[in-house]
Amino acid sequence: MTHASHPAGELLTPHTLLVLRLLAAWRALFSLLALLGALAPWTGLLPGLPVWQGLLISVALGLAAVFSLLASRDILLRRHRGRMLSLVLDYLSLVACFIAVLQIGGVFLGIDALGEVFGRSIWFLFVVLAGYLLGAAGDYFLHDPRTEALLRQIGKWVMLFGALAFLVVANLPQGLLALARNLANPAGLGAVAGMVVFGLALWAMWRSPTALALNARTGHEQMLSGWLFLSPNLLGFLIFFAGPLLLSFYFSFTDSDAFNPPNWVGLANYARILNVTIKPLASPDQLAREVLDISVYDEVGRLKIGNGGLLFGAEDRFFWLALRNTLMYALAVVPLSVIPALVLANILNSKLPGMKFFRAVYFIPSIAAIVGIALVWQWLYNATVGYINYFITLAVEFLNNTFQAGLTDPKIRWVSDERTALLSIIIIAAWQTMGFNTVLFLAGLQNIPGELYEAATVDGAGAWDKFWRITLPLLAPSTFYVVSTTTIQAMQVFEQVFILMNPPEGPNNSTITLVLYLYRSGFQNFKQGYASALAWVLFIVIFGLTLIQFRQQRRSSIYEN
Amino acid sequence: MNRKLWMLANVFVLAALVLAACGGGTPAPAQPQQPAQPEQPQQPAAEEITIRWRTRPDNQEEINVYSTISKELDAQLDGIKLVYEPGGTEGANYQDQLRTEVAAGTAPDVFWIPGTDIADFATRGLILNIADLAARTEGFDVNAFYPGPMYHLTYNPANGQSGANSGALWGLPRDVSTFALYLNLDLIEEAGAPDPRELAKQGKWDWEAFLDVAKKTRALGSDIYGYGASAWWGPYGVWLNAAGGGFFNADRTACALNTPESLKGLEFQRALYQEHDVAVPYGEDPEPPFRAGKVAMFQNGRWATPGIRTVTFNWDVVELPKGPNGHMGNWLFWGAYVINAKTQHPEQAWKLLQALTTAETQGKVAALGANIPSRVGQEAFDAFLTFTPPANNQAFLNGLADNPATEGPLWAGSWPEYDKIMGPAIQAVLTGSKTVEEFGATICDEANKAFNK
Amino acid sequence: MKSYRVITFLKNLSMYLILTFFALVMLFPFIYMLTTSLKLPADTFRYPPRLLPREPAFTELPGYPDKLPLYYVEKDGQRREFALVRSNIRIGTFAPPENPSAVVERFLSEVTPTGQSVTVNGQERELFQVLVDGQSVPMIQLSQTTVGEFVDPENPEIKAYQNVRLSQPVEKITWHFENYQKVIELQGLDRALTNTALVTILVVIGQLATSVLGGYAFARLKFPGRDTLFVFYLGTIMIPFVMLIVPLYQLMVLIGWTDRLAALIVPWIFTAYGTFLMRQHFITFPKEIEEAALLDGASRLQILKDIILPASVPALATQATFTFLYAWNSFLWPLVVINVGNEKNHVLTLALNVLRGRASDTPNLILAGAAIAILPPLIVFILGQRFFVESVASSGVKG
Structure with missing residues (x-):
């Protein structure tokens, strides 16, 4: 903060000069070590290392070596770029060493063991909380400083006791011992030493005198802070999101099967997914084998037109069935969960007493675990003793007795009948997302200025007019948000199907969905390359749907304006 | 000040969690193939080697049976510490989970897989070929077990041979089983229907008699069913077999679902669900209603016995009715203990494999009710008959004696894929959305794709 | 005047009727779950069904x-x-x-x-x-x-x-509360519950920490590449998780994290969405206060900790809410990465998946298990109901 106020490159103390030289030497050493590391995968020292990993290591370390060398020169020339490069390189190395310490020390894997003691120790966290609350209760005694101080004091001690008890019950002493034991080997000690060395180097470079010597300015400081603040997120994001995403893209061009090294197959996976054919039919019931090359294609569906029709065949029948089911599902779930939500939100917005209660009740289904929900609905849907069929029976009896409707009880076999299996999934989803959407709509409604309605009332508009002319247009952003999130979620339906249907594909593949098929390909048939290609196709479908909705929204809002 | 304290406490607790986390690393049961615990190899040699093993239990009673067995064997086997883990049930994708775990290197050392999956696991290299280990073991004889399962367990995909000298041995059969009908005797009596056990003794237990009993019991009420079977290939396969058909041709290299015999069996079964409406709707689990006393005849294997022993009504078993070709079309179900290809202790795993399949152990498993020993022999039969209830244990042996079709993998193709094509298509027929003719016209075009080209 | 009142009364009545109907639809499965979980097995198969356990x-x-x-x-x-x-x-x-x-x-x-x-x-x-x-x-x-x-x-x-x-x-x-005891013993649900709590707590804390830091950097600190990076972050928000399931699984195999709780925690700590939400919030914070603090010699971290965070509790709570629900309810990833035989590392959703096969003859136990998975978030929700709903509502408008 302050170093920019001094003119750059002025007097250097011998001490600072020494630090600079040392740092430059360190960069050169670092460069050398990195270069050696980059060559290591190709010397046979690391047997069993897949080629792509070796490549990755070499590229990363090679780059580090080059940049480090550059930095070394920059430091000697007293360019600020050298400081930047050094900080970045040392910081990354420090993080790497830190992760290595955690991994070698067994911290990540030890979380499992924490599961064992957590059940016992969690209660002491409540003691800590109680202590905090006690301390916080001091706020109510501001008129009586002595009581306030006493409460705060007691609270502090209770918290301290809770925390200590928690640590002891959670096996902290053994934990530290184990950590030390795990680290007491060349790799562990190396990682610890690395942390110390890189930490020292960072500190030496970060210090104001060094910064001054290398002509640092406020902008630089902000930039470094920016990257530093972002770095935990960015690094994790790169490792656990962007990296896998790229890897997924790569896998989609291979025949990766999780057991053997993947082979490059080019576009074959995509070609298989998208290989479809449409053939005219001579008669509506003509057999598929008479019109299709059945060694390649399977029948997906047919459109009967008069005395003929069209036959839709695909190489991967299951993908197209899954796509059909998923789209049908989404197409049904979106209106079923959005339109009632809109109605309910308008009622809830009427400022009558008790609305907050209803709002809370509607929200409940959306916070419950889908796995649990599906198990509950499974029994509600039971064809013989389930409540849903019982209610239907009651309704039919009522109608027949009161109106002589002459209806027959349908006795629907919800989950085992091809015609209702998908519907039963749709009903659950609509039930579960409706309340969430209601709350979102309600928030949108409350943002609409009341004057608009007042003005409309003065103009003599009816309630219906107001809804169509004011509410709906002004609610468009909420509607877009609700519809697009519901669609994106609907396209990824998996849990309900997996739990509710046995087998999950449902009767005659009527509930096979894209994610289910992806799971089946990747983790049952272990065609992980193919599954990756499916994932990208799924993404494109979702992206396309969202784009369409976005266009729609823009068009309608332009029209309104 | 308060806020600072709160933040401090948060940071403190978080750090403590992380620190405590590494603590557990040691006491937790270490996984043998995890290189992350450096102290593992340094352990003294006297330490017992831990072998994890797994079977697929279908209910808590079976878990108890195998937990007991594991404890007994643990005491018997020197230098080996056994850890039994139950694994998922049929509905919870037992085999798929196993494949994932073998790929990830976390699967148990020894595990049980159904006979249908042997080929898939073997050709993917997930299980160990133990032919060499077996050859070095004195007194080990492949022919002590049922020949049906052993044909597949010794099949060598490299040379297409099978038998003691094929150069392949993928595992040893845990047990065998056949289907029988579990009877709710109270319902049958209430319906005034003839006793199926008597009919079977008189040789009159055929499809017609079966349908008669089913119809009479179904007439008792809208929530009472005459027949119930789960939705997988076993139950529906029986009707195809009994009519003289089957899933595959004789050498298991092509689909045979569209033969007139297969279609005839399917048609009878479809009528049970559709025209006569005597069966628990296909796709709904029939075991809960059976145990609640609402199903008269429940088709299942011996493995269901421990669970059914808890019901309160009078029950027994009867063999499957004979089909038009004079056979009941039963399956010889089997599954095998196999060794994880990535195990670190193949020798010990092989020891466990043998211990799990000795006549003694199998007797114990059978005594607890779960299954029929996989070793052939009159003694095994005689012992099995004493494991009551059910009183009519002979029904299972009659099934075994009636030339059942052996459950088997597809060495010439992929059974999981075949199953995924066949299952939904049959379900479509049994739930009434497809006719048997439509099924027969197209099924083999689709199903033959599961065979290697 | 009188007729106007009558009309208003009828209008309100019909509104309440509609609201009550939907409320019953929303609540019925939960009521059914709770009462059935207290039944005897035979009672669950009775027809016609009855709500109360007998x-x-x-x-x-x-x-x-x-x-x-x-x-x-x-x-x-x-x-x-x-x-x-x-x-x-x-x-x-x-x-x-x-x-x-x-x-x-x-x-x-x-x-x-x-x-x-x-x-x-x-x-x-x-x-x-x-x-x-x-x-x-x-x-x-x-x-x-x-x-x-x-x-x-x-x-x-x-x-x-x-x-x-x-x-x-x-x-x-009669209310058979011992069903809960039974199902806990049968499936080790107590362990699954603590595991789920542990995973959820760590994910929520970790995600808040990284999102706050990242969001602050995006909102307040100028550095080259920031805006490009932000657009990149924005673009990835739409990418569904299933895209990553295969490579992430292989990554876990590579670093030996399969069958480990760490695999359920660490990858979920770093999210683009959370960072985005935080940035959107911080950017509304008045710059002047911050600049004044900077002139007083406060460091960026101090500013974030002492000035900005205390004023951001609602935004933090919103994100914590979403993360909590997501972590508590997630199923596909644990299904893929946690060993089915290793019940010590099961989370509730996984335990339920095994339970439904193992206890298929006792729906009362299955539903007791479902209740154990569903009730904790529900209790949290009921305690902080107002806050909860409003924070979700606010996120929708801004998002």
Whole structure:
């Protein structure tokens, strides 16, 4: 903060000069070590290392070596770029060493063991909380400083006791011992030493005198802070999101099967997914084998037109069935969960007493675990003793007795009948997302200025007019948000199907969905390359749907304006 | 000040969690193939080697049976510490989970897989070929077990041979089983229907008699069913077999679902669900209603016995009715203990494999009710008959004696894929959305794709 | 004026009716779950279904070693509670061959086969000796069923016979809370619960920490590449998780994290969405306060910790809410990465998946398990209801 106020490159103390030289030497050493590391995968020292990993290591370390060398020169020339490069390189190395310490020390894997003691120790966290609350209760005694101080004091001690008890019950002493034991080997000690060395180097470079010597300015400081603040997120994001995403893209061009090294197959996976054919039919019931090359294609569906029709065949029948089911599902779930939500939100917005209660009740289904929900609905849907069929029976009896409707009880076999299996999934989803959407709509409604309605009332508009002319247009952003999130979620339906249907594909593949098929390909048939290609196709479908909705929204809002 | 304290406490607790986390690393049961615990190899040699093993239990009673067995064997086997883990049930994708775990290197050392999956696991290299280990073991004889399962367990995909000298041995059969009908005797009596056990003794237990009993019991009420079977290939396969058909041709290299015999069996079964409406709707689990006393005849294997022993009504078993070709079309179900290809202790795993399949152990498993020993022999039969209830244990042996079709993998193709094509298509027929003719016209075009080209 | 009031009243009434209907639809599955989880297994298979758990009542009678179940029996035009002492008594309907409509009902033990037979409608039928008004009459059997013998517990001499299955048992309402104990033992749900809590807590804390830091950097610190990076972050928000499932699984295999709770925690700590939400919030924070603090010599971290965070509790809570629900309810990833046999590392959703197969004959236990998974978030929700709903609502408008 302050170093920019001094003119750059002025007097250097011998001490600072020494630090600079040392740092430059360190960069050169670092460069050398990195270069050696980059060559290591190709010397046979690391047997069993897949080629792509070796490549990755070499590229990363090679780059580090080059940049480090550059930095070394920059430091000697007293360019600020050298400081930047050094900080970045040392910081990354420090993080790497830190992760290595955690991994070698067994911290990540030890979380499992924490599961064992957590059940016992969690209660002491409540003691800590109680202590905090006690301390916080001091706020109510501001008129009586002595009581306030006493409460705060007691609270502090209770918290301290809770925390200590928690640590002891959670096996902290053994934990530290184990950590030390795990680290007491060349790799562990190396990682610890690395942390110390890189930490020292960072500190030496970060210090104001060094910064001054290398002509640092406020902008630089902000930039470094920016990257530093972002770095935990960015690094994790790169490792656990962007990296896998790229890897997924790569896998989609291979025949990766999780057991053997993947082979490059080019576009074959995509070609298989998208290989479809449409053939005219001579008669509506003509057999598929008479019109299709059945060694390649399977029948997906047919459109009967008069005395003929069209036959839709695909190489991967299951993908197209899954796509059909998923789209049908989404197409049904979106209106079923959005339109009632809109109605309910308008009622809830009427400022009558008790609305907050209803709002809370509607929200409940959306916070419950889908796995649990599906198990509950499974029994509600039971064809013989389930409540849903019982209610239907009651309704039919009522109608027949009161109106002589002459209806027959349908006795629907919800989950085992091809015609209702998908519907039963749709009903659950609509039930579960409706309340969430209601709350979102309600928030949108409350943002609409009341004057608009007042003005409309003065103009003599009816309630219906107001809804169509004011509410709906002004609610468009909420509607877009609700519809697009519901669609994106609907396209990824998996849990309900997996739990509710046995087998999950449902009767005659009527509930096979894209994610289910992806799971089946990747983790049952272990065609992980193919599954990756499916994932990208799924993404494109979702992206396309969202784009369409976005266009729609823009068009309608332009029209309104 | 308060806020600072709160933040401090948060940071403190978080750090403590992380620190405590590494603590557990040691006491937790270490996984043998995890290189992350450096102290593992340094352990003294006297330490017992831990072998994890797994079977697929279908209910808590079976878990108890195998937990007991594991404890007994643990005491018997020197230098080996056994850890039994139950694994998922049929509905919870037992085999798929196993494949994932073998790929990830976390699967148990020894595990049980159904006979249908042997080929898939073997050709993917997930299980160990133990032919060499077996050859070095004195007194080990492949022919002590049922020949049906052993044909597949010794099949060598490299040379297409099978038998003691094929150069392949993928595992040893845990047990065998056949289907029988579990009877709710109270319902049958209430319906005034003839006793199926008597009919079977008189040789009159055929499809017609079966349908008669089913119809009479179904007439008792809208929530009472005459027949119930789960939705997988076993139950529906029986009707195809009994009519003289089957899933595959004789050498298991092509689909045979569209033969007139297969279609005839399917048609009878479809009528049970559709025209006569005597069966628990296909796709709904029939075991809960059976145990609640609402199903008269429940088709299942011996493995269901421990669970059914808890019901309160009078029950027994009867063999499957004979089909038009004079056979009941039963399956010889089997599954095998196999060794994880990535195990670190193949020798010990092989020891466990043998211990799990000795006549003694199998007797114990059978005594607890779960299954029929996989070793052939009159003694095994005689012992099995004493494991009551059910009183009519002979029904299972009659099934075994009636030339059942052996459950088997597809060495010439992929059974999981075949199953995924066949299952939904049959379900479509049994739930009434497809006719048997439509099924027969197209099924083999689709199903033959599961065979290697 | 009066009619206006009436109309308003009717309007409000209809609104409340609609709201109540939907509220019932929303709540019914939960009520069903809770009451069924307290039933006995046999009670769950009863038709017609009943909401409240019931248990059959028993009595003891001299001369009978076992407890006897009580049933309602129609006797002398009265509905009375009788004890079932014997079941499966065979009873048949008989009629003379020449007059099939003159039906009499007799226990099978009371009739004797004659050994003769007679042809009726072309079918050969066996003849039985049946006593009618003290006379033995040859008859054919028309049908057969079973009945049970019921006796009056006060006076065991008074007997009644009727179908047992269709008789209504005497029942009392009982709540079987031990079901929860049972399911916890059966499936180790206590461990699954602590694991889920642990995973959820760590994910929420970790994600908040990285998002706050990242969001602050995006909102307040200028550095080259920031805006490009932000657009990149924004672009990835739409990418669904399933895109990553295969490579992430292989990554876990590579670093030995399969079957580890770490695999359920660490990858979820770094999210673009959370960072985005935080940035959107921080950017609304007045810059002047921050600049003043900077001039006072405060560091960026101090500013974030002491000034910005305390003012951001609602935004933090919103994100914590979303993360909590996501982590608590996630299923596909644990299914892929956690070993099914390693029940020590199961989270609740996984335990439920195993439980549904293992306890398929006892829906009461399955639903007790579901309740254990569903109730904790529900309780958290009910405690912080207002805050919860409003934070979600606000996120929707801004997002």
